[in-house]
Amino acid sequence: MASIAIENVVKTYAGGNTAVHGVSIDIKDGEFIVLVGPSGCGKSTLLRMVAGLEPISGGEVRIGDRRVNDLDPADRDIAMVFQNYALYPHMTVRENLAYGLKNRKTPKAEIEARVAEAARMLEIGQYLDRKPRALSGGQRQRVAMGRAIVRKPAAFLFDEPLSNLDAKLRVTMRAEIRKLQKRLGTTSIYVTHDQLEAMTLADRLVVLNAGRIEQIGAPLEIYHKPASTFVASFIGSPAMNLVDARAEGGMLWFGGVSVPLKGAQGPVTLGLRAEDLRLAAPGEAAVQLRIEHVEELGAQRLVHGMFEDQSLTIALSPDVPLSDVVPVALPRERLHLFDAVSGKRIEARAPVFA
Amino acid sequence: MTAISAKPKVQAEPAKRVQFDNALLPWLFLLPQLAVIVVFFYWPSVQAVQSSFFIEDPFGFGSTFVGMANYADALASREYRRIASFTAVFTVLVTFLSLAIGLLLAVKADAVIRGASAYKTLLISVYAIAPPVAGLIGMMFFDMHIGPFVQMAAWFGWNMQVGLNYFDTAFAMVFVSVWKQIPYNFIFFLSGLQAVPVSVREAAFIDCKNGWRRFRTVTLPLLMPTAFFLLIINITYALFDTFGIIDVMVKDKPANNPITLVYKVYNDGFRGNDLGGSSAQSVILMVVVFALTIVQFRFLEKRIHYG
Numbered sequence: 071m072a073s074i075a076i077e078n079v080v081k082t083y084a085g086g087n088t089a090v091h092g093v094s095i096d097i098k099d100g101e102f103i104v105l106v107g108p109s110g111c112g113k114s115t116l117l118r119m120v121a122g123l124e125p126i127s128g129g130e131v132r133i134g135d136r137r138v139n140d141l142d143p144a145d146r147d148i149a150m151v152f153q154n155y156a157l158y159p160h161m162t163v164r165e166n167l168a169y170g171l172k173n174r175k176t177p178k179a180e181i182e183a184r185v186a187e188a189a190r191m192l193e194i195g196q197y198l199d200r201k202p203r204a205l206s207g208g209q210r211q212r213v214a215m216g217r218a219i220v221r222k223p224a225a226f227l228f229d230e231p232l233s234n235l236d237a238k239l240r241v242t243m244r245a246e247i248r249k250l251q252k253r254l255g256t257t258s259i260y261v262t263h264d265q266l267e268a269m270t271l272a273d274r275l276v277v278l279n280a281g282r283i284e285q286i287g288a289p290l291e292i293y294h295k296p297a298s299t300f301v302a303s304f305i306g307s308p309a310m311n312l313v314d315a316r317a318e319g320g321m322l323w324f325g326g327v328s329v330p331l332k333g334a335q336g337p338v339t340l341g342l343r344a345e346d347l348r349l350a351a352p353g354e355a356a357v358q359l360r361i362e363h364v365e366e367l368g369a370q371r372l373v374h375g376m377f378e379d380q381s382l383t384i385a386l387s388p389d390v391p392l393s394d395v396v397p398v399a400l401p402r403e404r405l406h407l408f409d410a411v412s413g414k415r416i417e418a419r420a421p422v423f424a
Numbered sequence: 425m426t427a428i429s430a431k432p433k434v435q436a437e438p439a440k441r442v443q444f445d446n447a448l449l450p451w452l453f454l455l456p457q458l459a460v461i462v463v464f465f466y467w468p469s470v471q472a473v474q475s476s477f478f479i480e481d482p483f484g485f486g487s488t489f490v491g492m493a494n495y496a497d498a499l500a501s502r503e504y505r506r507i508a509s510f511t512a513v514f515t516v517l518v519t520f521l522s523l524a525i526g527l528l529l530a531v532k533a534d535a536v537i538r539g540a541s542a543y544k545t546l547l548i549s550v551y552a553i554a555p556p557v558a559g560l561i562g563m564m565f566f567d568m569h570i571g572p573f574v575q576m577a578a579w580f581g582w583n584m585q586v587g588l589n590y591f592d593t594a595f596a597m598v599f600v601s602v603w604k605q606i607p608y609n610f611i612f613f614l615s616g617l618q619a620v621p622v623s624v625r626e627a628a629f630i631d632c633k634n635g636w637r638r639f640r641t642v643t644l645p646l647l648m649p650t651a652f653f654l655l656i657i658n659i660t661y662a663l664f665d666t667f668g669i670i671d672v673m674v675k676d677k678p679a680n681n682p683i684t685l686v687y688k689v690y691n692d693g694f695r696g697n698d699l700g701g702s703s704a705q706s707v708i709l710m711v712v713v714f715a716l717t718i719v720q721f722r723f724l725e726k727r728i729h730y731g
């Protein structure tokens with residue numbers, strides 16, 4: 071167990087392609103950090119630099135109080151879980167688990183005890199003498215987890231470990247990984263492009279965009295206060311509505327509706343979460359939304375519509391009656407404002423009403 | 425290629441079933457292949473077995489049935505046993521050296537070209553053209569007059585006389601045979617290495633610091649299907665396909681030269697006109713190869729992991 075410090079880490083590949091531009095993250099001992107971002111944003115690259123599988127072009131990585139830039143992966147005291155499990159196909163499950171310990175000259179009795187303990191925790195006891203090819207995807211995933219935990223490393227590194235599993239198993243394994251990590255208290259870095267996985271697992275979320283950190287924070291903090299339009303559209307499902315609006319004279323104007331708002335001036339991007347929008351009460355100022363299509367999700371219904379040339383999605387309860395055009399009220403306390411050009415969040419406040 | 429790469433199971437596609445309306449048609453398609461096997465394998469084998477029980481009249485007028493006498497003669501002959509021992513040593517040396525060197529080169533090349541597939545294709549295509557050329561070059565190394573190897577040996581006071589000195593000839597034979605077979609082994613080992621998944625190697629990097637140990641415990645076992653396939657190919661090569669090399673080195677030279685059993689079969693049959701004896705020897709050889717193959721499949725293959 072240890073803290074991990076990532077300081078101004080840069081990765082430039084041989085071709086001159088820079089995949090990670092000066093990223094810094096301070097990870098506390100025992101913390102569960104999730105790196106999330108769209109495909110190609112450099113999540114795996116960053117993780118692999120921590121693991122030692124990719125040379126670090128610039129900056130520093132420290133695990134505990136050791137600088138590990140120049141250490142072999144085997145000396146960094148980390149364990150990694152790969153997307154395709156990467157089990158040794160010619161070894162039995164038991165040998166897979168024991169391999170890393172054997173190479174570290176762990177006494178035989180201790181290896182046996184640790185393998186037995188991991189097998190019990192992950193419920194893979196009955197497969198110990200099988201080869202990986204005789205296991206299902208979920209079982210292989212457990213073995214891969216087992217291989218990581220028997221080593222009792224300072225940190226776990228996960229690179230999209232659940233993306234080869236079916237949706238249901240993914241949810242179960244997600245919960246299990248979280249439980250296991252809590253119980254062991256091992257510092258973890260977890261890479262995923264699934265924002266739901268990211269939200270549910272993370273102590274802190276790191277949102278990456280094109281090799282740069284867009285925002286770091288607790289999942290709910292990021293959900294409620296996205297730092298940019300990029301984060302806003304990436305975190306939360308359905309994606310936050312981003313529409314063009316105007317701020318003028320202490321008022322925010324959108325679709326003929328105005329809300330008092332301080333701290334912004336001129337054209338802005340207005341962010342509205344589908345779940346914060348509701349139908350307006352009779353007589354209330356409202357945006358007239360022309361309904362285009364409706365997605366029934368069972369528990370709720372996503373209504374996609376257009377107002378002038380801007381599209382808007384609202385989440386409604388399934389029993390609300392719908393017509394072709396519905397009036398939508400703006401939630402005064404749940405407005406997100408972003409700079410129309412840079413996309414950065416603008417801290418604007420609704421004045422307190424009497 | 426699928427059969428020798430590390431994970432045939434994964435790559436295997438669901439078998440395509442073709443339905444023939446005419447029951448004769450599939451046989452018709454098989455006919456050329458079957459014909460080749462019958463004409464070039466079964467028929468000569470049967471002929472060989474048959475003539476091994478006869479002694480041919482030296483002038484070609486008929487033959488006499490002698491039962492197992494040809495076999496008894498061959499096995500009792502000191503010369504035959506001497507050649508058999510040389511063949512065994514030769515086969516072991518050639519197989520081991522060409523496999524080991526091929527593997528070593530493949531491992532080095534693999535480290536360089538990982539990911540650079542254009543480089544790989546280039547390297548492999550160069551090596552794919554190489555074996556026949558390599559054979560020729562290898563021969564030239566040992567040419568009495570212009571061979572650079574002979575000259576180099578001379579610097580160290582080794583007066584190399586290929587075709588005259590038993591040991592020198594044996595050395596050259598092994599050298600050229602190995603030299604010729606390396607490219608072939610190299611290609612197969614390289615593609616075998618490339619078939620080891622990157623993430624498995626990386627997992628091993630994290631689990632094991634020592635490179636040699638990592639190679640021995642992870643890479644090599646995953647390479648075993650390739651190695652097993654090559655082992656059989658190389659033994660067969662050393663026993664039979666080295667004929668040309670031996671022929672060039674010992675043809676029209678004094679008798680005291682190392683030769684292999686296959687070459688003796690040829691010598692006795694076509695030079696000595698002892699068709700019966702030569703047939704008996706080739707049948708013995710056939711039995712030995714057959715036994716070897718069985719042993720390999722039964723004992724080695726069991727210990728090999730087919731992903």
Ligand SMILES: Nc1ncnc2c1ncn2[C@@H]1O[C@H](COP(=O)(O)OP(=O)(O)OP(=O)(O)O)[C@@H](O)[C@H]1O
Nearest residue numbers: 083084087089108109110111112113114115116263
């Ligand atoms: N070996 C390499 N050489 C050159 N560029 C590379 C190499 N590996 C990755 N890249 C580039 O670096 C960038 C980041 O890649 P990376 O694999 O870290 O993305 P990722 O965020 O993990 O994406 P995904 O979610 O698809 O796995 C990409 O633009 C990719 O093309």
Ligand SMILES: [Mg+2]
Nearest residue numbers: 113114115229
């Ligand atoms: Mg990735």
